[in-house]
Amino acid sequence: MTLKGKLIAGLATLALTAGMAHAEGVKVGMITTLSGGGAGLGIDVRDGFQLALKMAGTSDVELIVEDDQQKPDIAVQIADKMIQSDQVDVLTGIIWSNLAMAVVPAAVAQGKFYLSPNAGPSALAGAGCDKNYFNVAWQNDNLHEAAGAYANSAGYANSFMLAPNYPAGTDAIAGYKRFYEGAAAGEVYTQLGQTDYAAEIAQIRNSGADSVFFFLPGGMGIAFMKQYAESGVDIPLVGPAFSFDQNILQAVGDAALGVKNTSQWNKDIDNPANAAFVEAYQAEYGRLPSLYSSQGYDTANLLLSAIAKADVKDADAFRAALEAADFASVRGDFAFGPNHHPIQDIYVREVVKEGEVYTNKIIGTALEDRGDAYAADCKM
């Protein structure tokens, strides 16, 4: 071996031992959507999560991020790799409910913790709940339930309801109807990924409804809002925050102004944690945070609060530390219910324009300390 070779070998050994010393902390695997049409959501969750780690200045957490391409099979492959070869302690990051259903049950069965920063399918909140599964965002139905409660208080009595034909879409309309007390002027399920709503808008025009509830996340919502504004129909719209998040609003433009939507978070919630988050996020990434960013940020802070209290290798202690939810949520009050889903206030927001930027402001509270409809079915 030449001198140069020895030097390289020596350096490599040094780097290896340094690496091993570093790996004492908690290893976190983040599986999220970073490419394709749904990438904006995953990027926001990741950025929020990383911002929290950076602000805490901790070196205890080693984060591995992988792109699931919004495909369940790829998410499962990544999860297997993270659990078996990377040996992560905690998994997080999944945006879509169908991907969560593919990954979460197997991961928690292998004793890993899963912290959901977004997807909250009813199956994982009720009979399929697990002691190692925590949802930091909401149960899927929550924002729709709040929209129903808001519709009552706004005096709407004849709603037209619109959602894509997939599990989260049917859950959305079920959630809305759980609180909404008026009649149904129409109930239409569209294709998932549909971008032309001319036929549905014609039905709305002729339905005689006094309000329209719609759940159309991502590009579907942009398309619907723009076409609705062009159509000359002026029945008021109500929906969950997903179609009105910070990034989508810029693409919808004026068409969204004045629309009421429901969310567990907004940038104007008045507490020190939120103010610090909004300011740091803008400084770091040069854009306003969305609700997905806030969910990623809260998930990381929940994790950090548990790491400070307990060792992740001691599963029972770590679980108890997570259950305590002893962190400053950007939402204000935050607690876990018996099925490890949030109990939180859900607000009504209105889309406004601040300077050149479209954003939301809170105009009221739709539901206070709302848990979810499935907690009673959960036996841990």
Next chain:
Amino acid sequence: MLLLAEQVLNGLQYGMMLFLMAAGLTLVFGVMGLINLAHGSLYMVGAFACAAVAAATGSFWLGLAASLAAAAALGAMVEIVVIRRLYSRDHLDQVLATFALILVFSEGTRWLFGSFPLYLSLPPVLSGAMTLPGGLVYPAFRLAIIFIGAMVAVGLFWLIGRTRLGIRIRAGEADREMIAALGVDIAKLYTMVFALGAALAGLAGALVGSVQSVQVGMGEPVLILAFVVIVIGGIGSIRGALIGALLVGMTDTLGKALLPGLFARFMEASAATSVGSALASMLIYVLMALVLIWRPTGLYGARA
């Protein structure tokens, strides 16, 4: 009655939009024998070019011109750099290579413009709704799409049927070696046909982007429908593409509008909605299957 009239217009508009996509695809497939999966990417590029130029200059019309230019230029470039090597290969190689192009264009667009949807607004002349004779209120921009689609159809019929270029295109479709032997520069002809198809896709992208959303991956769902259209219409036939596109547009729109109501006559309301919507989304594929049973080469297809 007004509802039905509005739905018929919707079907017509949807059909015209599909025609703009399918016309380019059927030209490339019919004349050059090439399956181009990246056609949807050209649609996306047109939409992004329109949104970017409209945002920079404030003019939708400049954006529209840019979408045509950008898609045609990119189409010509892709044909020269990649597609040209694929004509003699079999369809599987073409599918693989053009699928790779989809990934390159999608991630390239994301790299340039980011993952978040872009904003593209309508010009003031075309925004808002118009009241048609008979009291029907209909968005002005959708009427404009129907008009533009009809103009493009007339233009293409004239180009293919009445001009020297059209004669060459038809000749190239029938026998490419023979017209090359007759002294026609077949390579240049193919580049032109490909660029023309790309420009039409770019135009469709810009028009649709302004009523829907401009985002990465917007082209692929439309591409599938465009393939359905050319299979129904017959591969290589512009007339087939027009008739096929209108059939698909009408079937899809009227199916979605009427089926749930039809089922509600003898079923419970919620069951009728779910059965009706499920069946409506299958309807165009049922139509395709029926047409193929009746005419295996499509409505106006010449090739077996």
